[in-house]
Amino acid sequence: MNNTILTCKNLVAGYRIRSGFVHAVDDVSFELSKGELLGIAGESGCGKSTLAFAIMRLLKDNAVIEKGSIIFKDRDLASLPEEEVKKIRWVDISMVFQSAMNALNPVLSIGDQLLDAINAHRDVSQKEAFDRAIEVLKLVDIPEDRFNSYPHQLSGGMKQRVMIAMALILQPDLIIMDEPTTALDVVVQRTIIEKIQELRKMFGFSVIFITHDLSLLVEISDLLAIMYAGRIVEYGPAEALFNSPLHPYTKGLMNSFPSLTGPITRMGGIEGKPPDLLKPPEGCRFQPRCPKAMKICEKEYPQLKELQPKHLAACFLYTGADKSD
Numbered sequence: 001m002n003n004t005i006l007t008c009k010n011l012v013a014g015y016r017i018r019s020g021f022v023h024a025v026d027d028v029s030f031e032l033s034k035g036e037l038l039g040i041a042g043e044s045g046c047g048k049s050t051l052a053f054a055i056m057r058l059l060k061d062n063a064v065i066e067k068g069s070i071i072f073k074d075r076d077l078a079s080l081p082e083e084e085v086k087k088i089r090w091v092d093i094s095m096v097f098q099s100a101m102n103a104l105n106p107v108l109s110i111g112d113q114l115l116d117a118i119n120a121h122r123d124v125s126q127k128e129a130f131d132r133a134i135e136v137l138k139l140v141d142i143p144e145d146r147f148n149s150y151p152h153q154l155s156g157g158m159k160q161r162v163m164i165a166m167a168l169i170l171q172p173d174l175i176i177m178d179e180p181t182t183a184l185d186v187v188v189q190r191t192i193i194e195k196i197q198e199l200r201k202m203f204g205f206s207v208i209f210i211t212h213d214l215s216l217l218v219e220i221s222d223l224l225a226i227m228y229a230g231r232i233v234e235y236g237p238a239e240a241l242f243n244s245p246l247h248p249y250t251k252g253l254m255n256s257f258p259s260l261t262g263p264i265t266r267m268g269g270i271e272g273k274p275p276d277l278l279k280p281p282e283g284c285r286f287q288p289r290c291p292k293a294m295k296i297c298e299k300e301y302p303q304l305k306e307l308q309p310k311h312l313a314a315c316f317l318y319t320g321a322d323k324s325d
């Protein structure tokens, strides 16, 4: 049985600005199955949010999807007319934004915002809409008597849970979460992550979870994708990727956070800065920072290849390139 819910293939998207084109998402391909959680990690500015907005077809005015496809349940979101996308967005795919705490309308009660979300997409009675709004608030542990509260009357963690309730309300098959807990303290972050996992088990939706916090992703993801300068450089089962990272960038990232169980060591990190996406370097984009770079890496661009079962990396170290340089 084919369980694939989303297939992104050779997606190219970016921003047109006066001085050129910002290559924010460049040749990105991945697959996601029903119920799976795909974690996407990478340094700030590597294109994570642009990828999320491209899938939602909510890109900014100066952004374009240049090439590639985003197949969601047999339809290509990359080329679907906006009228058709409207029937899918929020209904089948929803999103919790990076700045979710500011995404709520300050002048409407959270209950009214939930009712609006239902009424915009479903032809239901007032009573049915109200019951559903209360039901999703309860799912995220917000008591019924908060229905008439305004966003400013709620804590940061509660606002974030309201955003998750909004994302759940039409029972989507896929929820994209872009840094949903970054602004919260560690304890609140933990309870929200546990809640997301519990709801996922309960309802079976798939999740794309974006964060720069790789240690969190390793814990919650089925699959991990590591992005660098607009490209996925490594992709595979979270455990395999964590236990035996292949790409030099992933190895550097793994060294950037201390082990929870091992001895306390100095955080390694990666020297240098990611490239300017207006003029990314030719060849491998990690080449200027890579401790293992070879001659070929300056000119040619490594493709993602399956190196171990379902574990892909884009690096010439593994693909028989001339290693003598």
Ligand SMILES: Nc1ncnc2c1ncn2[C@@H]1O[C@H](COP(=O)(O)OP(=O)(O)OP(=O)(O)O)[C@@H](O)[C@H]1O
Binding pocket: 015, 016, 017, 022, 024, 042, 043, 044, 045, 046, 047, 048, 049, 050, 051, 060, 062, 098, 212, 277
């Ligand atoms: N509206 C815009 N116009 C031009 N360039 C943009 C625009 N929005 C984002 N960019 C650029 O696109 C690239 C990718 O940005 P994006 O926001 O997708 O990164 P990100 O991985 O989500 O970063 P962060 O971790 O900081 O959220 C960056 O170089 C960024 O400067």
Ligand code: SF4
Binding pocket: 247, 248, 249, 284, 285, 286, 287, 288, 290, 291, 292, 293, 294, 297, 302, 314, 315, 316, 317
């Ligand atoms: S392709 Fe070359 S530069 Fe790029 S990560 Fe591999 S070894 Fe480093």
Ligand SMILES: [Mg+2]
Binding pocket: 048, 049, 050, 098, 178
């Ligand atoms: Mg972002």
